[in-house]
Amino acid sequence: MPRKDKNPPFILGEHRVEAGQRAEISLSVGSFLTHEDLVLKTIVVHGKTPGPCLLLTACIHGDEYNGAEVVRRILRTPAIKQLKGTLIAIPIVNRPGFVTRTRYMPDRRDLNRLFPGSATGPLGSRLARVLSQEILPLCDVAIDLHTGAVNRPNLPQIRITVDDAEALKLAKSFAPPVILSAPKRDGSYRGTCRDLGKPILLFESGEALRLDTPSIRFGVQGVLSVMRQMEMLSSKTKSSRAKSTPIISTKSYWERAPRGGIFTPLAPLGQVVNEGGVLGFIADPYGSAETEVICSRSGIVIGRTNDATADEGDGLFHIALTSQLDSAEDRIAQTSEALPSLNADTDDHPVPYDSIQDTVV
Template structure:
């Protein structure tokens, strides 16, 4: 690990909500924070593995939004990796933070509130506020680094990307080690999990890829490779466990959504990962009666990092997400070099054989 790292090395047992996990042990801790309308208790469940060897404590989370199942699958696969048994430090994984939303295949809490706007929460607030408080109160005090896994919303796909805040030096350093196709420098939204971590001085890598309620291979494999690379950099796993991927991500310091100028049928004309110039046609809106067509024009130079997959839109709906790329002239080639170095698995190890390709929007 580099000498300028802010990540601490720890050693010894940790105690979470009354459960003690000693070095060399693992346990699933279920922390109650409320009851459903059916009077069943709802828990925040975290799997904790403490190594006999000293090292940082990494928290990998998914499912703050209950329909973002790519992250849950990434955590599931991470916990199955053979190198986890030989690691140093502590790994805490939460495959589903928002269990009520996950059970309903919904983005939101049962009261229709967004959990990622309720942090740090309150012990006597809404169910979501209590969940946020439980995560902050019982888990975060033990943590040195967070990797938080997300996707786009329903019918809105994201190119694999990491988002970090501009002032988080350690997160920016480790983001380049993670090496996603795109690194977006994004301000922190108040009330988000990332904001709560920032308040405690915990670096956060926020991974966005794919769309809600769908699994796709690139999203899963880019994340697993990135997590392994970060653990390797932190000294949690040996250098022989994984090789470092040296391709530098395309850095975007700002982004915007091009929105529908009218309601109607949306036809996209540009794929994710493509470079566009100001004035390029990204697609067009048409009224269902065939009288009007309006092109969607790029307002700025950049890279397509997100796009709706819905064929219809109301006026003002977000259609295409453009990241303002540094080194615009080489950005598309670098993204496609990422695709060309797509993490592969032997057939006997691949338990997700149906591949979708967000770079070409094809099966």
């Protein structure tokens, strides 16, 4: 039998990872006010045989914990032992935010607006530079894991950049309920990937500060599906879950509070809403009036606030526009009800909460 080519060593900065090895590498970023070093802790899994390189990141926003749990489970899945190519995994990009349970860097800047970064800028900018200049050029594809903000859960969805055919192909393999195609945003990690010609999938699901079942399972199964599509993993390990066809949207908007008061939502995540329909209502705390929240344009609810109160102009419902409305609700319901099943090794600590249905499973 012909001998398979051995994978050459993977080089990250001054670090060398041999074929078939896994290494934890700490890349220097800067120092805290305590004189302690801030490092970007990176896990490199280098397969025995050649293949593409996937970069998997989470917690660019420090309080978006679902992503870190997805990465942890990917690193523990037995299929990774048969990896072809290289997986670079960074479970926690924004370590200061993760430790302090906040979205931002210590100076209150949003790390996802500081890319591609600078070697002489503030700490967040230096962190962005290490990721975009030292790690990103080594990969072929990137997957970035996010959630909604605090009390703002998102329906599982993939966001890609407009006119990125390779990202769209991989997003369909990920098979979320919704794919949202949008222009790149200056200063964002997604925008930097686009500038470097790296296809990137941005997975959004659930909310900050909370783990939930759909986000974790969709994330794990989606990443593994993309790795199979990239031929990094054997297709023999495919999930038994039948993939649905995602709804594709090229535009979305926020339905905002018409006035301030106590907010009661009536439309759940994943529901198709029609122009002129009632999404909820805002009540005067003193009991004198109620104002309906009317849907401006038909679409799918992909994000929503769970806050009980709102000021005038606050975003209440994030609605994706699509030409596939006739079949959208049934397809999303089918996707959400058939949660990916993970084996016991991967789903080692099942999370009982389902933020989409707001139930314990």
